[in-house]
Amino acid sequence: MNSWRTPAIVLKVQDYGEADRLVTFLTPARGRLTGMAKHARKSRRRFAHCLEPLSRVEFFLSGRNAGNLEFIEKGESVEVFQEVRRNLPRLGAAALLAELAGELAAPPDATVQIFATVELALRRLEGGDPPGSLLPAFLLHLLKLGGYGLHLDNCLNCGQVPTEGLYFSVPRGVILCAPCSQGALGPLLPLTLGEWKLLQQAASWPANKLSVLRFPGQQRDKSLRLVKLFLRHHLGHDLKSWAFWEKVAATRE
């Protein structure tokens, strides 16, 4: 039976039975997949250093599969992002982006771009881009690719460009000016004009330009809070990686 080769970013690895490993990974062609790596805990040759979360690898998948489960015949490590692994803020940002990508990878037309965006973010973090600025920008970009794009251009109700006192509607993912926010469905998050402009740029710029953006501490925290609330509302749960970001990574930024 033919095997096929795919680039992948490893999201999660669990031991299974005595020697196997269950691997969740992101691919450009088919989004998030789960595969069984048989005897992976014993075979150093077939899976040398390639079953590590947040690593960029090449997987060779068997033509056979069992329902939604792929069989990983072997893997090759491409990049382990060593600097990301040893720097807690970079690691926290990388984990959040990878986890969000895993949640969003369902739309078939977006999987290639989602994969490319996560890979680019990992490379930028490895290269030393500040995680506190990269994270909100890439989170907003991933949301757009995944079909959860925020409407940040102007007030969605009246179409006016807000001049002061504007709000982000968490359930609708849109901007409302102060008069239109009266009686609107909440929660509503107040934003300054500066915060709004920055979010607008982050949500509309192409991924390869996002590393130019800088989020000062307060704007970073506000932007991340906005994304967190929006995701919680739409996914029905928080991403697991928020806990690490908030308790470990952000405090060292």
Added chain:
Amino acid sequence: MAKAAYPEALRRVIAALAKWPGVGEKTAARLALYLLRAPQEEVRELAQALVELKDKMQLCRLCFAFADQELCPLCADPRRRQAEQILVVADPGDLLAIERLGWYQGLYHVLGGLLSPLEGVTPDHLRLKELRQRLAAGEAREVILALNPTMEGEATTTYISQELKPLPVRVSRIAYGLPMGGDIKYADRQTLKEALSHRVET
């Protein structure tokens, strides 16, 4: 299948053994038949040991390794304290692997896991507060971090190193690189890179 031919008592033992890791139904049946033929005392001894395992086993008050008293044999040994070293491991299995060497003569601290951002495991889930308390009590002047060279292990190593920096203790971690008897030609790129970047003077 012949399973139906087994009496109820035998079936219960097979079903119980088949739950063990690495034991399938065939192996469970073989083990059960062995127990059936084994001397009465041997089987009683095994049953008694299993019951005592659950009744008596607890975690050491200091290092959180397995113990059958308040302190594990290592923490209770006064000679171990003289080294003034604490070796930090993720779980008791790692402790046993290092202890089998018979080379390390200091104390241990079992974290009970590793930081894992993607799984939401934060420092609150590990026994770090207890490690700080032991260091504050002056138990050691050196902390050796013996955690796996995985993403989770390295994150935990980095975190603990940074947390302990203000304390008057030397913090080191075990070396990463080629295994003994290994072959450079067959080593993966990352391992070779680590071995080179952490080379030691001879």
